[in-house]
Amino acid sequence: MSETTVSRIDGPQLRRKELGSNLLGAGLSILATLIGLLVLAWAILFITKGRFLKPHFERYMSERTLRHVNVAGDFQLYLNPINIKFLAEGLTISNPDWASRDNFFESKLIDTNIATFPLLFRSDRRVNWLNLVDGDLDLEWDSSGKRNTWTMGDPDKPAEPFDMPLIRRASVTGSDLRYRAPQLRFQADLKFETVRARDDRFESDIRFSGGGSMRDKPFRLSGSLMSPNQTVRGGQNRLALQAVGAGNTLDVSGTLRGATDVEGAALKMRARGTNLASLFEFLGVVIPDTRRYALTSNFTKRRDTWRFTGLRGTFGDSDLAGAMTITMPSNRLKIDADLTSRVLDILDAGPWVGYDPERLDRLGASGAIQNVGGRPRVLPDASLNVAGLRQFDAHLDYRVGRLRMEKAPISNIGLRLDLDRSLLKLSPLTFDIAGGHLTSDIIINARGRPVRTDYDIRLSPVRMGVLLAKFGAEDSGTTGRMKARIRLSGTGDSVHESLASANGRIAVIMPAGTFWTRNVQLSELDIGTFVQKMFEKRLKEPVRINCGLVAFTVRNGIAAADPILIDTTKNVIGGRGGFSFKDESLNLAIEADAKTFSAFSAQSPIGVKGYFAAPRIDPISGELMARAGAGLGLAALVSPLAAVVAFIDPGDADSVQCGPVLAGARAYAQREKDGGKVDAISKDAKGGDKPKKKRKKFLGIF
Structure with a gap:
């Protein structure tokens, strides 16, 4: 092959190689230039501390939040060396016009170090260090419950839940937190202050105290968050919190990875008080009233789920154990619980249908009877909290080994409860009684007014001798059984109202069997036969x-x-x-x-x-x-x-x-x-x- 032929073949290949080399070189040059510019920008920001960005920051944040953002004093914004360093003296962020205070946030000094990569590539915001002096934060809902002060930007967009950044370490001086939720009749004011910890293992102790009210019931809150000194690795914080209000005392203790990082934290809770319902009321959750209670539980948070495990305690004269989770699917509160009681006292079951727990606690079973218009009344007339049922959904599985009741041999109670947007189903509610079994389905529809309740109660054959034994009868000679069905529908906000308007049928059937002669003869007032048998000492001869x-x-x-x-x-x-x-x-x-x-x-x-x-x-x-x-x-x-x-x-x-x-x-x-x-x-x-x-x-x- 001639040299001319070789050159004709190698020429295009050489030109392609030269072009590739030139493009690679150009790319590397551009990359090097960009890196150089970034380094230069970083160096300029680091040297100047980004102070020249102050007017740009104020304008950008004001346009993005549709709030007035202002920095009265010194301003710094730069990478140090990778994480973002932010410092502002006299920072203020205004509130929307409807709020009761002018500013959403204001502080004398905020000095913080923010993790860059989570901020850019993840949804969470992690603050490695925060130094806050005279900071005031105003968290407020409007009266309709549709707008809040922390949802920035378009005032017509749906309100967002408050998303607290994860703060690893903090030093707070003279700072206040204010929270208002008129639709829940809830308000709280807390003051935060960092002091030197007495424990040698800790260098700082963020203490907080304050109070507020919930549905016009005052409460107090206090606690501390102790951060370890530099000799303790892991960056963990020890939490101790106590809340007292509405007859309840709640203690929380445990270890957090950061000052506001409860994700995955293993915490302990102890709650005690006069009525468990008043404690759940702080969550906007309606549960039946209880007598005095004391509960302990482990709890932790995983994303949007709070898990309460190892729950144990008592309410009234009954025990309680199990687990519970609280979630927010579709921004709606949902409670799931799996609970058991070895023994349930009848006085503790009374409030579930509307009896006053304090009255039962004071008077016993007679507390279920009240005088209304000169007549004794036993059906409970406590109104269903319809508004409260609209605030959350729930699922409960509850099992009871034995009901402590003087004259009813009831055991193995099982209850499945489902609440879905104001439709409450107790289906099924079952228990064993006198050798028989009761199954019921009770549906309370509070989606409209008036509230409608459907009762369907089925009793399989029970042994009359066992059922009547605690009323003075003897089982000897009695083989009779009884079965029943109750189907009623009524309207009203209480058990009394729903039954007072009810339509339906009640039927108790007794198949063939024998009964103790004395009871049957007395009920028939067959005096001659009864006296004859009494003198002949044949009181227990069965009657068919x-x-x-x-x-x-x-x-x-x-x-x-x-x-x-x-x-x-x-x-x-x-x-x-x-x-x-x-x-x-x-x-x-x-x-x-x-x-x-x-x-x-x-x-x-x-x-x-x-x-x-x-x-x-x-x-x-x-x-x-x-x-x-x-x-x-x-x-x-x-x-x-x-x-x-x-x-x-x-x-x-x-x-x-x-x-x-x-x-x-x-x-x-x-x-x-x-x-x-x-x-x-x-x-x-x-x-x-x-x-x-x-x-x-x-x-x-x-």
Whole structure:
């Protein structure tokens, strides 16, 4: 190959190499120039301390924040050597026009060292060192709760949560923090001061103190943050804080990586007071009132989540343990809790439905009864905090080993609670009772007014002998069981109001079984049989119950018997009347009609009168008195033995069909064995009592 050919091939390659070399050289030259300019700029800033940037800083920050930013004295802004050094004497940042103070921030001196790379490449702001002299910070919300003083820029943009920079070390002299939140009725004023720590391991102690009020309830706050001296590595700060207010005392202690850096910090909390609800009220969270409490917990913060673990303590006479987290998804407070109690005292459960915890603590169970308009009332009428429920969401799983209650064998309580934008669901709420199981779903819809509550309560068969044992009955000889269903819907802000307006049905069903003779016979007032068995010492001979139904139809808070019907081997027991959720009055009449002959049988209606809180049994009804009068008349005219005739029941009742009874059917569907209507509960078309069957005459006299 000739030299001419080689040169033709190498020429373009040589030119490309020369071009590449020239471009690389140019790039390196440009890079070197930029680096040189940066070094020069850094050197100029370092030498001049950036003082010449003062007017540019004021103008730029004023335009960016739409606030007036001014530095009255010395100003420094430069890299030292990598981190940003900022110093300003007499720095002021104005407040928006609606605020109660002129300035959002003002200080005599602010001298700080800010980490550069987190500021440029991450969302967090880390302050390595802060020296603040006579600094005042005003954090304030407007009355609508839609604007605040720390959201800079466009006044129409949504308010932002306060984002405190992470301060590693600080020295603060004569500085104040002011916070106002009118929509929460909350205000606080704190003063900060750095003093020499007494502990040789620490060089400075930032102490803070002050107070304020929450919903017109005052509180006090004090504490200290001790920073280690140069011989202690790690840059950690020891925190001790105490807050006292509204009958609560809260102590927090632990170690922080920085003065304001609680991220990942392992802290301890101890809270005690008269009512746990008043403590949560500071968070804007509504929980049921409690009696006196004392709780301890570990807690830490991970990003936007506060975790409370190892929670243990007591409230009233009950214990409590578990864990809780507080988060802010979509800028809305959310509480998740998983709690347990080995033993829950009934007095501590009372406030969950609206009873006054202080009254229960003072009076015990009788504290649930109040006198209203001269009448005793037991249904709680404490109003639901509808406004509070709108402020947060919640999920709770709560388990109880045993309920401490004198006359109710209740255990294994389980509750799942969900609150989603004012829709509160207690679903399911379950517990074991007397060998049976209760399951309920209660839904409280507070999204509109009035508040609507739906109750659906199901009771699987429970052993009557166990259930009645603590009321004086004996389980021996009793195999009867009971199941029930309650479905009601009502409106109102309290339990009393919702039930006083409720519509629905209540049904208690008793399948076949045996009951202790004494209890059954007494309820039927079959005096002759009872006395006979008493003298024969046969008090515990079982009596057969074929089927029974105690049911009420509820309309606008008034419950009418629909029906009360119990079929035994000896009697058909029927009832009429009802009760009222409005004034809690009782007006029932129970009557037993014998199937077989029985002397000394007072088959007249037994009156159940009075109120829920003070029921009264009245066996001496008008009809019974009339029969007694007739007997006395006979005794006077004929002989004392003839008086017995007035109390003889010829036994003409027919057995009922148990199918409709066990199905919980209404009164109109109940039938006797022969298909006829049951006399004890049948009504005429106008709702009045139908005439009872004409009784068989005895000896042609009655």
